[in-house]
Amino acid sequence: MALDSSEQPGPPITKFESMLRTDDVYFFDAEDFEEIIHHYLNHGKVSLAKKAIKMGLQQHPNSLDIRLLDVEVMVFENEFEDAERVLDELQLLEPNNEEIFVQRANIQSKQDNHLGAITLLHKALELTDEATDLYSLLGMEYLFIDDYTMARKCFIHCLEADPEDYASLYNTIYCYEFLDEHDGAIRYLNTYLDTNPYCQIAWHQLGKQYYAVKMYPEALAAFDFAIISDDSFLGAYFEKGRVLEKLGRYEEAIENYNTTTELEDPTSHAYLRIGKCYEHLNRPEKARYYFYLTVHDDPLLDKGWLAITDHYLKKKDYQKAQEYIDKALSIDGENAIYWKRSGIIHKALNQVHEADFAFKQATELGNYEE
Structure with missing residues (x-):
């Protein structure tokens, strides 16, 4: 299994890279080669990993672990026949090595045979006492076949072994x-938080679940606990803002959205929500200002263009509304909602032919309301 990708280069890696800069050849233990290869694979430096594998097999031709790492690279490069051939050889030498079954499962997964991969991973589970990584792989395979119940069981196994x-x-x-x-x-x-009460991620997820079932006071409390656990947790402030909007507490919602813009670079989503809050507070000039910022920050965000178009529609300033929906259509002419808005505006301007064209475009793109 791979090492942590955040690892710092150790002495074997430093020594190996020093060797590459010279014509010298140094000797390494097999375990050192494994560390070197893992390091390069985890950092996406496949060519260096292959150099280390080649040298490792020259110095330790009988190292099963280095040969398995060689297989891992073959699988990564879709050299499945070569990988299977090496695995056949290794399985004769060590038939109960779970990593052989893991690599076979990896091959099956990359060939979209996820049921075959699951069977092989279950075989690997029978051969190991360290099952956490295997349950993680199994969970992903079950996700590929849309078996969310079994996937969930696998990921819960992982959390039981490592709550973090x-x-x-x-x-x-x-x-x-x-x-x-x-x-x-x-x-x-809630059960998870009983034993991990300071996990900001769990509080954040709990808040989102309460929000989904419209339990807004409970969601607000969960996001507050997430912020108590980590006062720089941008997502918690944003989600708290959404809850406060639902509760009609728009000034407080704006404060939380503004906090997200202070913690990191402002986002179009934050600008949009702030603008919506000012709309509810009947402060149209402030709302319009933030809608401008929204479309300027992300011209591809359709909600931004719709917000600023609807702002002018409410004021019956149809010329301005048309100007902004035309800009939106120039960016995305396949957006049915944009065409619907365009039709509404042309209809309000008594431009019947233009309205008819816009509504036909909307229906051709899947919006049949008009």
Whole structure:
């Protein structure tokens, strides 16, 4: 299994790179070569990993672990026949090595045979006492075949072994969401938080689940705990702002959205939400200013163009509304909602032929309302 990609280069790696800069050939233990190869693979330096594998096999031709790393590179480069041939040889030497089955599963997965990969990973599970990484791989394979119940079980296994495996936490909640089991996700997260009370990610996910089932006071409390756990957690401030909007507390929502712009570079989504809040507060000039910022920051965000167009529609300033929807259409002429707005504006201006054309475009693109 791969090492942590955040690892710092150790003495073997430094020594290896020093050797590459000279004509000297140094001797390394097999374990040193494994460390060197893992380092390069984790940092995407496949050519250097291949150099280390070649030299490692020259110095340690019987090292099964280095040969397995060679297979890993073959699989990465889609050299499946060569990889299978080497695995056949290795399995004769060590038939109960779980990593052989993992690499075979990897091959099957890359060939879209996910059921075959699952069978092989279950075989690997029978051969190892360290199952956490295998459950993670299994979870991903079950996701590929849309078996979210089994995927969730696998990711929960990972969390039982390592509660700080946040990738598995996200994947677990993703499975609950896909199965539309928000109540189950809430129960799971509350149980998780009983033993991990300062996990800002879990509080954040819990808040999102409460938001999904419209339990806004509970969602607000969850996001507050996420912020208490990490007062620089941008996502928690943004989601808290959304909850405050739902509760009609627009000034407080704006404060939270502004906090996100202070923590990192402002985003179009934050600008848009601030503009919407000012709309609710009946401050149209401020709302329009933030809608301008939205489309300037991200011209591809359709909600921004629609917000500024609707702003002028409400004021019955149809010429301005048309100007902005035309700009939006010049960027994305395949957006049915843009054409629908264009039709509404032309109709208000009594431009019947233009309205008819716009509505026909909208229906051709899938919007049949008009």
